[in-house]
Amino acid sequence: MTEATNLAAAAGSPDPKVGLRAVLALRRLLERLEAVQVQSARDQGWSWQAIADALEVSRQAVHQKHNRRRG
DSSP: OHHHHHHHHHHTOSSHHHHHHHHHHHHHHHHHHHHHHHHHHHHTTOOHHHHHHHHTSOHHHHHHHHHGGGO
16 A cells, blocks of 8 residues: 555655646556456456446446456
């Protein structure tokens, strides 16, 4: 969690260059974490609808975003 904590702190920097770079890094970290958790849910038999409900998005959105990653 040190990486996320450091990035969250940097995102509040008064220097826009530092803050924006931290926001970008946090966005990338979040995308990786979401992909890991979606894959875990699918491996445990969760439906696309159950995952969508947990993420508060549509079933179509989560399916389109993550199903193509499975190849």
